[in-house]
Amino acid sequence: MLATSEFLTHLPKCEHHVHLEGTLEPSLLFQLAHRNNIQLPDDFPKSVEALQYRYQNFKDLQDFLNLYYVGMSVLITEQDFEDLAWAYLEKSSKQGLKHVEAFFDPQGHVDRGIDLELVIGGFRKALVRAEKELGMSTKLIMCLLRHLPPSEGLATIKSFAPYYKKGWIHGMGLDSSEVEFPPELFTSCYQYARSSLPKEVHYTAHAGEEAGSDYVRRSLKCLGISRIDHGVHSADDPELMKQLAERDIMLTVCPLSNKRLQVVDDVSQVPIRKFLEYGVPFSINSDDPAYFGGYILDNYLAVQEAFKLNVDEWIKIAKNSVRGSWVSEKRKKDLYRMIDECERAYSTVE
Ligand code: HPA
Numbered sequence: 001m002l003a004t005s006e007f008l009t010h011l012p013k014c015e016h017h018v019h020l021e022g023t024l025e026p027s028l029l030f031q032l033a034h035r036n037n038i039q040l041p042d043d044f045p046k047s048v049e050a051l052q053y054r055y056q057n058f059k060d061l062q063d064f065l066n067l068y069y070v071g072m073s074v075l076i077t078e079q080d081f082e083d084l085a086w087a088y089l090e091k092s093s094k095q096g097l098k099h100v101e102a103f104f105d106p107q108g109h110v111d112r113g114i115d116l117e118l119v120i121g122g123f124r125k126a127l128v129r130a131e132k133e134l135g136m137s138t139k140l141i142m143c144l145l146r147h148l149p150p151s152e153g154l155a156t157i158k159s160f161a162p163y164y165k166k167g168w169i170h171g172m173g174l175d176s177s178e179v180e181f182p183p184e185l186f187t188s189c190y191q192y193a194r195s196s197l198p199k200e201v202h203y204t205a206h207a208g209e210e211a212g213s214d215y216v217r218r219s220l221k222c223l224g225i226s227r228i229d230h231g232v233h234s235a236d237d238p239e240l241m242k243q244l245a246e247r248d249i250m251l252t253v254c255p256l257s258n259k260r261l262q263v264v265d266d267v268s269q270v271p272i273r274k275f276l277e278y279g280v281p282f283s284i285n286s287d288d289p290a291y292f293g294g295y296i297l298d299n300y301l302a303v304q305e306a307f308k309l310n311v312d313e314w315i316k317i318a319k320n321s322v323r324g325s326w327v328s329e330k331r332k333k334d335l336y337r338m339i340d341e342c343e344r345a346y347s348t349v350e
Pocket residue numbers: 019022061068175176177206209257287288
């Protein structure tokens with residue numbers, strides 16, 4: 001039976017690939033620029049509409065990142081970080097989001113002179129509130145910016161170690177410009193993190209978004225990670241696909257992002273069917289929803305429009321995304337139960 005949009009709206013979802021700074025909607029961006037007296041660059045679009053229009057015409061990842069870093073410059077106070085994350089959580093909850101593992105880019109803030117306490121404090125407040133008021137489970141993943149020197153990545157790990165120890169941050173990732181900054185540059189950062197942070201911390205990295213499948217292979221080899229962010233180019237390498245399936249390495253796929261950043265011409269070129277055929281686990285995510293034209297449900301709907309998946313396939317995707325989540329077995333059981341309930345409710349409606 002073909003899945004409908006009503007079913008997809010209600011299907012319990014987990015998001016593993018969303019940059020909180022990438023949830024900054026143009027309206028909030030201008031509001032915060034005003035509230036904090038921030039002068040945006042002269043060539044920055046002047047209105048919500050002009051900015052939205054600009055977001056529809058990214059040439060590539062770097063073209064997006066250039067705007068993304070300007071965008072985050074309006075985030076100054078703890079309240080700003082809280083407001084940003086809360087707007088994302090509230091909106092996504094209405095789209096069936098039950099569990100989120102959200103990225104943030106501390107170097108993008110600390111390097112502008114923002115106190116790390118304000119960044120993490122604001123995000124934490126919104127996440128705790130979502131757990132209480134929206135019934136979501138939440139985790140925070142700190143990313144290192146790969147265009148900055150690894151020595152600065154190391155210093156970032158050291159300065160955020162107290163928050164890992166308090167259990168406020170649960171994972172470490174690697175993002176920003178990919179091709180010119182290969183994974184091997186960050187081997188020592190990941191080694192240091194594994195030897196000094198609590199053993200419960202999980203590790204991931206962006207790989208195979210603009211770069212080829214060899215960056216996925218090499219990231220797995222040198223960074224000791226258990227998940228790959230994007231990884232869509234893995235599909236070009238059958239041996240790697242087998243390895244991902246055997247080792248149960250989840251790919252956090254972001255279809256609308258891939259389209260906006262010209263990784264693919266169309267969502268139908270995201271290798272969803274190949275991942276299903278090879279048994280490569282993947283989740284579907286929004287990446288930077290304010291910039292790429294859609295939140296989590298919009299990404300599910302875009303995949304459905306392109307691939308016409310059936311209910312069984314969606315249930316499998318939803319359950320795989322629970323299995324790949326960094327949460328307790330107890331919470332996983334709850335999430336599986338919610339998915340089973342959704343499946344039952346949907347089959348009785350039909
Ligand atoms: O899609 C992305 N890729 C790399 N870095 C990023 N930072 C925010 N979004 C992205």
